[in-house]
Amino acid sequence: MTIERACDALALVVLAAVGILALATFRDYGLSWDDYTHSQYGDLLLRFYASGLRDQRALSWVNLYYYGGGFDLLAAAAAKALADALMNGESTVGFKQHILRSDDDASHDPTIIEIKADGVTFRSPSGISDTVYTKCGDVPVGESYLKQGGGAFVKLPGDGKQWQETPGTDANWQHLDFVESGRDKDGIRLFDSSRNMTVSLPVGGGMSQWSTDGGKTWNNLVQVDRAQ
Numbered sequence: 001m002t003i004e005r006a007c008d009a010l011a012l013v014v015l016a017a018v019g020i021l022a023l024a025t026f027r028d029y030g031l032s033w034d035d036y037t038h039s040q041y042g043d044l045l046l047r048f049y050a051s052g053l054r055d056q057r058a059l060s061w062v063n064l065y066y067y068g069g070g071f072d073l074l075a076a077a078a079a080k081a082l083a084d085a086l087m088n089g090e091s092t093v094g095f096k097q098h099i100l101r102s103d104d105d106a107s108h109d110p111t112i113i114e115i116k117a118d119g120v121t122f123r124s125p126s127g128i129s130d131t132v133y134t135k136c137g138d139v140p141v142g143e144s145y146l147k148q149g150g151g152a153f154v155k156l157p158g159d160g161k162q163w164q165e166t167p168g169t170d171a172n173w174q175h176l177d178f179v180e181s182g183r184d185k186d187g188i189r190l191f192d193s194s195r196n197m198t199v200s201l202p203v204g205g206g207m208s209q210w211s212t213d214g215g216k217t218w219n220n221l222v223q224v225d226r227a228q
Contacts, residue, residue: 042076148223
């Protein structure tokens with residue numbers, strides 16, 4: 001056997017060993033530092049091609065457009081195909097869950113479901129769960145925009161005007177409340193009266209902005225991506 005053949009055989013053995021090791025241990029590991037960002041990049045690439053190259057957010061996503069997105073695109077396509085095959089993709093807006101506990105099992109009192117014009121109520125010995133119907137025109141309840149680096153701007157159920165900025169992974173960050181002050185085809189404007197701050201969210205995703213002078217001047221805030 002020549003040295004070249006020996007090196008090729010050794011390389012195959014190493015690759016096989018690494019593959020077996022990965023299959024045996026992958027359940028013990030979570031996401032790495034960059035996985036979330038690459039996952040979002042893959043989703044943006046899917047939307048780029050699905051839109052006929054019109055949705056170009058992938059071309060300015062962080063700095064990943066310098067590296068090429070072939071792997072991220074394939075991973076996002078595979079994840080979508082698997083999710084569509086294994087999971088129910090129907091919306092859960094309007095669904096209500098009531099967990100039955102040991103008190104319910106030991107009691108002879110029935111569990112009652114009341115369906116009313118303004119909501120649904122579950123009553124059982126262990127407690128009561130309520131929900132309400134919400135009408136927001138053509139704006140879905142739970143509309144949200146994911147922030148690069150974690151957290152989101154989330155539309156709350158209710159009158160269709162209340163929003164909240166969630167903290168992501170920063171334990172020192174508090175939830176911030178906003179009221180939707182307007183929207184058009186390009187953006188959504190949220191106002192925080194406690195700070196006299198207006199935040200503008202681009203409808204299709206992109207760079208959000210903030211202003212404290214009523215919109216006369218705007219400053220870049222954070223990249224956001226509309227959740228689907």
